Amino acid sequence: MPKIIDHKARRHDIAKAAVSVIGEIGIENTRLIDVAREAKATTGTITHYFEGKDALLLAALDHVAQRILRLMHKSSTTRNRDDLIDTASLTLPVDDEGKRDWRVWLAFFSRAVGDPALARINNAYYDEIKQGISKIIRTLQKSGEICMSVDPDEAADSVITVADGLGVRASLDPENWPAEKIKRQMSAMLRPLLPKP
Amino acid sequence: MPKIIDHKARRHDIAKAAVSVIGEIGIENTRLIDVAREAKATTGTITHYFEGKDALLLAALDHVAQRILRLMHKSSTTRNRDDLIDTASLTLPVDDEGKRDWRVWLAFFSRAVGDPALARINNAYYDEIKQGISKIIRTLQKSGEICMSVDPDEAADSVITVADGLGVRASLDPENWPAEKIKRQMSAMLRPLLPKP
Amino acid sequence: MPKIIDHKARRHDIAKAAVSVIGEIGIENTRLIDVAREAKATTGTITHYFEGKDALLLAALDHVAQRILRLMHKSSTTRNRDDLIDTASLTLPVDDEGKRDWRVWLAFFSRAVGDPALARINNAYYDEIKQGISKIIRTLQKSGEICMSVDPDEAADSVITVADGLGVRASLDPENWPAEKIKRQMSAMLRPLLPKP
Amino acid sequence: MPKIIDHKARRHDIAKAAVSVIGEIGIENTRLIDVAREAKATTGTITHYFEGKDALLLAALDHVAQRILRLMHKSSTTRNRDDLIDTASLTLPVDDEGKRDWRVWLAFFSRAVGDPALARINNAYYDEIKQGISKIIRTLQKSGEICMSVDPDEAADSVITVADGLGVRASLDPENWPAEKIKRQMSAMLRPLLPKP
DNA sequence: TATGAATGAGCATTCATTCAT
DNA sequence: AATGAATGAATGCTCATTCAT
Numbered sequence A, B, C, D: 001m002p003k004i005i006d007h008k009a010r011r012h013d014i015a016k017a018a019v020s021v022i023g024e025i026g027i028e029n030t031r032l033i034d035v036a037r038e039a040k041a042t043t044g045t046i047t048h049y050f051e052g053k054d055a056l057l058l059a060a061l062d063h064v065a066q067r068i069l070r071l072m073h074k075s076s077t078t079r080n081r082d083d084l085i086d087t088a089s090l091t092l093p094v095d096d097e098g099k100r101d102w103r104v105w106l107a108f109f110s111r112a113v114g115d116p117a118l119a120r121i122n123n124a125y126y127d128e129i130k131q132g133i134s135k136i137i138r139t140l141q142k143s144g145e146i147c148m149s150v151d152p153d154e155a156a157d158s159v160i161t162v163a164d165g166l167g168v169r170a171s172l173d174p175e176n177w178p179a180e181k182i183k184r185q186m187s188a189m190l191r192p193l194l195p196k197p
Numbered sequence E: 001t002a003t004g005a006a007t008g009a010g011c012a013t014t015c016a017t018t019c020a021t
Numbered sequence F: 001a002a003t004g005a006a007t008g009a010a011t012g013c014t015c016a017t018t019c020a021t
Helices: A007-025 A032-038 A043-049 A053-075 A081-089 A096-113 A116-142 A152-172 A179-193 B007-025 B032-038 B043-049 B053-075 B081-089 B096-113 B116-142 B152-172 B179-193 C007-025 C032-038 C043-049 C053-075 C081-089 C096-113 C116-142 C152-172 C179-193 D007-025 D032-038 D043-049 D053-075 D081-089 D096-113 D116-142 D152-172 D179-193
Strands: none
Touching: A007 A032, A007 A043, A007 A053, A007 A096, A032 A043, A032 A053, A053 A081, A053 A096, A053 A116, A081 A116, A081 A179, A096 A116, A096 A152, A096 B096, A096 B152, A116 A152, A116 B152, A152 A179, A152 B096, A152 B116, A152 B152, A152 B179, A179 B152, A179 B179, B007 B032, B007 B043, B007 B053, B007 B096, B032 B043, B032 B053, B053 B081, B053 B096, B053 B116, B081 B116, B081 B179, B096 B116, B096 B152, B116 B152, B152 B179, C007 C032, C007 C043, C007 C053, C007 C096, C032 C043, C032 C053, C053 C081, C053 C096, C053 C116, C081 C116, C081 C179, C096 C116, C096 C152, C096 D096, C096 D152, C116 C152, C116 D152, C152 C179, C152 D096, C152 D116, C152 D152, C152 D179, C179 D152, C179 D179, D007 D032, D007 D043, D007 D053, D007 D096, D032 D043, D032 D053, D053 D081, D053 D096, D053 D116, D081 D116, D081 D179, D096 D116, D096 D152, D116 D152, D152 D179
16 A cells, blocks of 8 residues: 655645755755755655656745745735835745745746746736735725825835845845844835825 | 967956856856857867856856946936936846846846855945945935935935846846836835935 | 665676776776776766766775785785795786786876875775785794794885886786796795795 | 077976976876976977977986986996995985986886887886896806896896885885885895895 | 666866967 | 967766666
8 A cells, every 4th residue: 555645745845845955055056866855855756746857946936936925915904004014024034934935036036037937937926916015005095004196006016126125135145134124124115105195 | 479369358258258148048058158159269268268167157247247336436426316316227127238237147146045155246246336325325415415314325225225126027027127117116216215305 | 666786786896897997998098988888887877886086996996905905814824935925926917807906006006196195095005915914924934934034024015015016017018927927036036035944 | 580499408308397297296187288387388389399298298208217227327337236236226216306206107107008109118118227237237247246046137127126116115105115214125125136156 | 656776968177289470 | 489379179077867666
């Protein structure tokens, strides 16, 4: 009788291991065997669960993207502008998980340059994020938290821009960008861009 | 006497070829022979001018960094806030050269994750950029172009954040981010962050 | 379960193949692919069993050294001076295996010149050989086969010197040094150096 | 008017530089450019004086061989057995020059394994050395310095064997083989092999 | 399912050799 | 004669992928 294995769970574990390794040593240093070791498996096993290395890396990207989307959906219940800013800052490299995820995210910026398919996937994530933020802003405008003169789409792009800009900066220079400084800079930038009425 | 060769110029040419190739196909797809062909040389010649592939890639990074620093120094003569914003937008992927340079810049974000030495080099560039922008802001404050209540260092970080955020976004989704949109978004974000008195 | 492979045995086989190739075409002409072909494997497989080419060559050296040490230990049961000389001559290039091993041994003389680590390894083998021979000589002195006035260590060095000298000579000029001539010369030299009481 | 250059002298200088480099870093680590630097020349210059790398290496071998032959011819005037042994020991690695020459000599042992042409050249040197020693022994026999029962050719081989054996050993383990020990061991071995009447 | 041995294409790197000046 | 830039073949090494067990 074969071992009963939760196929989906194992796939998830391996993708998580890939995120760990990529975040630790960089995507260009990440070999299949490194991921295998991290997942307490072998390269052969990874082949069972993923078409190939590209598919594995894509799953790793999806893993970090889903976390960001999850945080965004959570903040969609926010009824307050400053809460929105606070929640948004949780997607930044403010804790170990965030730092690791951002290093993985960065890795795919580079890959997307030479890989149109990856670029499309990346853009799909951004679209979803933008629509989500835009919707939250419209909700907050209706409840009088954000000035009606703000264009929700443009403001959503502003939020994404600030998040990306700070995420990149803090990921490359974590020593000079502790959580507090990241949050402070984010607030300082987003408050004027999301003015109260 | 051997052929008279300007060693420095040849090195520069090869680095420029590397920027071209990296910007075109991505750093992970860039082979030495691709750069050689672009530079109308051979891999052996590249070895003649660079210690190895890493040294070549570093020279490519420096090539794009120097262009950004050059633009920044040029804008240091600006006597007007909106001119500063306009000049800053020239560092973004608003033309072919800018697009190519940004794709190269992105490539090194990823590499720096797994390469502390590269991270240090990257941070040194950022330091120089930040000091430059901070100085320009202080000058503009003295001439009454920017409100004195603005903290020059924090504002410099804001400018960098916006530039990085938009640079990343536009590089990954150039179709949705034409030059005009980039400039508009940049202005919309930086004007509230660099208020006139 | 994967193919059942005796990792140690496979390593040994590959090292043996390396000895064959080095002995045949010389260490400077020996490419990884030559050894791979001889071992009915590929270069990738060799990497699987050895850290790199240097490790493989070292294993080849050890292979021939172990054979010499084995012969020496066998002769430690000798109860007769002339038997000792006969057994010692078996380590010389008197048969195909011996010729091949000596060509490999020679290869490492050269390498040790520019590689201190290799020199140390070489010297360790010589130490072991010298101690072994010295011990045999002391035993033969006690049983009245060799004159007590002989200094065992100096005599051991003499045996090694004669073996090395003849090994080198015969390896470079096998046509003029058939087995019989080697043995005759060895006897002629060692008998006066290991006089009976 | 071209620079007046003593072609022969320059060739000799370059060969000497090659001996230096080979003796220092080993023949397998010796690149043309290393020899060029040592000779204060360029690789292009070396090509002017030698057909190619092989010809240069051969010239280096000849350089050390000629020194040995020169020492041998000098000792042909010896009228005393122990003087012969003393002079012979001068060919061993007893001083810096001897050590360097022996490391070069060793390098060619290995090369000759995979290069029949080189083996022939090596053997020609050995023939000349053997004939020379044999002649000296015959002279010493006539003058009553060496017992007539000694076979001159076999004794010459013995001398060569001892020299080679000690040369190899001392070259690989110079720390344990100071000049004094080399000479002592040589005397201890050659006196019984070249007995007085 | 899982293993890990084996494969082999791909690539950076080394370096002797060539040759224009 | 001398230089050294350029070439390009040679080769060790990496690592994703395959597959027999």
